[in-house]
Amino acid sequence: MSLEFVPNRRSHGSYKWKKYPEDTLPLWVADMDFKVANCISEALQKAHEHALYGYTLPKKELIGTVINRLKDKYDWQVEASSIVWLPGVVPALNIACRAFVSKGENVITSTPIYPPFLEAPKFSEKTLYTADLKENDGNYEMDFDALKKKITDRTSLYLLCNPHNPVGKAFSKEELLKLAEICLDKNAIICSDEIHADLLLDENTLHTPIATLSQEIADRSVTLMSPSKTFNTPGLGFAFAVIPNYKVRKRFLRAMKGIVPYPLQLGMIAGHAAYEAGEPWLNELLDQLRKNQELIKNFISEHMPKIKYKPAAATYLAWLDIRGLKLENPYHFFLKNGVALSNGKDFGWPGFLRLNFATSEEVLLQALERLHKAYKSIN
Numbered sequence: 459m460s461l462e463f464v465p466n467r468r469s470h471g472s473y474k475w476k477k478y479p480e481d482t483l484p485l486w487v488a489d490m491d492f493k494v495a496n497c498i499s500e501a502l503q504k505a506h507e508h509a510l511y512g513y514t515l516p517k518k519e520l521i522g523t524v525i526n527r528l529k530d531k532y533d534w535q536v537e538a539s540s541i542v543w544l545p546g547v548v549p550a551l552n553i554a555c556r557a558f559v560s561k562g563e564n565v566i567t568s569t570p571i572y573p574p575f576l577e578a579p580k581f582s583e584k585t586l587y588t589a590d591l592k593e594n595d596g597n598y599e600m601d602f603d604a605l606k607k608k609i610t611d612r613t614s615l616y617l618l619c620n621p622h623n624p625v626g627k628a629f630s631k632e633e634l635l636k637l638a639e640i641c642l643d644k645n646a647i648i649c650s651d652e653i654h655a656d657l658l659l660d661e662n663t664l665h666t667p668i669a670t671l672s673q674e675i676a677d678r679s680v681t682l683m684s685p686s687k688t689f690n691t692p693g694l695g696f697a698f699a700v701i702p703n704y705k706v707r708k709r710f711l712r713a714m715k716g717i718v719p720y721p722l723q724l725g726m727i728a729g730h731a732a733y734e735a736g737e738p739w740l741n742e743l744l745d746q747l748r749k750n751q752e753l754i755k756n757f758i759s760e761h762m763p764k765i766k767y768k769p770a771a772a773t774y775l776a777w778l779d780i781r782g783l784k785l786e787n788p789y790h791f792f793l794k795n796g797v798a799l800s801n802g803k804d805f806g807w808p809g810f811l812r813l814n815f816a817t818s819e820e821v822l823l824q825a826l827e828r829l830h831k832a833y834k835s836i837n
């Protein structure tokens with residue numbers, strides 16, 4: 459079976475496709491224009507034959523699959539009792555801010571960052587400090603000096619995104635260890651959003667869950683994972699947190715009470731099928747994403763040299779440095795020219811745009827041509 463592109467998802471109520479007018483190409487929110495793997499649609503069809511959608515607990519088989527996957531991929535031995543089942547990752551970021559940060563304490567994260575990281579502390583009236591990543595010619599790394607300057611004795615939570623949305627970096631073990639040392643020195647919890655862990659485009663890059671680096675780090679960590687980005691099922695509501703330390707888990711569970719529902723039955727079914735049999739589909743997807751990434755790189759260097767872009771190791775998101783264009787409002791400029799991208803300002807870095815390239819080469823090329831036309835009008 460080959461990857462099946464769906465050309466226009468407006469009639470399915472797709473948020474990605476419906477937010478903007480019909481003549482706009484939507485390359486913004488992180489979902490993909492590809493149908494799911496057959497193993498997922500078949501599992502869902504089977505569920506519909508049963509036709510009963512009551513409150514559902516994770517099945518023993520699903521729990522086993524998740525545990526085996528973490529062991530096989532990361533040599534990470536996780537106890538079933540350490541897993542907290544969730545309907546999504548963003549709710550968990552918000553729960554972490556409520557669970558681990560008391561009044562007068564603060565949260566820290568590294569910018570640019572996926573906007574819900576910036577919003578979650580505000581929603582629970584917690585102070586957020588940010589430290590910029592270090593950018594060097596399109597390469598990004600943690601700025602540990604900046605982080606040390608911002609973190610305080612009252613910092614009780616660091617929100618980590620690894621692989622990183624939007625810059626697409628999969629952090630090395632060395633960087634993660636250094637980061638953990640700084641956080642643990644303040645006794646802060648590390649909440650690590652690893653939703654993009656399977657989307658590794660650079661074949662020499664590995665994903666390292668920060669919790670696997672030592673028992674001490676595991677004891678201060680909440681790791682968030684989900685098949686939803688990898689297998690394109692974000693509308694099905696299924697994710698999980700691994701929280702090895704009982705006391706930390708108890709605080710998280712207490713903050714969830716009455717607010718966060720069970721994961722959705724169909725999401726668990728889809729997630730189980732994806733983890734069990736989705737690997738061939740995933741390999742095809744990664745090949746397509748690598749091609750798309752190459753297409754962007756070549757197109758930009760040939761036609762839009764004032765835009766800085768370097769293919770990233772992970773995710774299907776291209777982080778474009780368009781400061782060289784000196785536009786007052788780059789997001790609106792390109793939107794007016796028929797392409798909806800994500801606004802860097804929402805990630806804490808104005809002057810950048812994020813482009814979601816999980817679509818067909820045809821749509822991508824059409825969007826690049828529109829960007830080029832707009833670019834030429836000011837250059």
Ligand SMILES: Cc1ncc(COP(=O)(O)O)c(C=O)c1O
Nearest residue numbers: 488546547548572623651653692
């Ligand atoms: C880093 C990151 N975390 C979380 C999410 C969304 O997670 P969920 O839909 O499970 O809330 C996204 C979606 O783009 C993401 O990029």
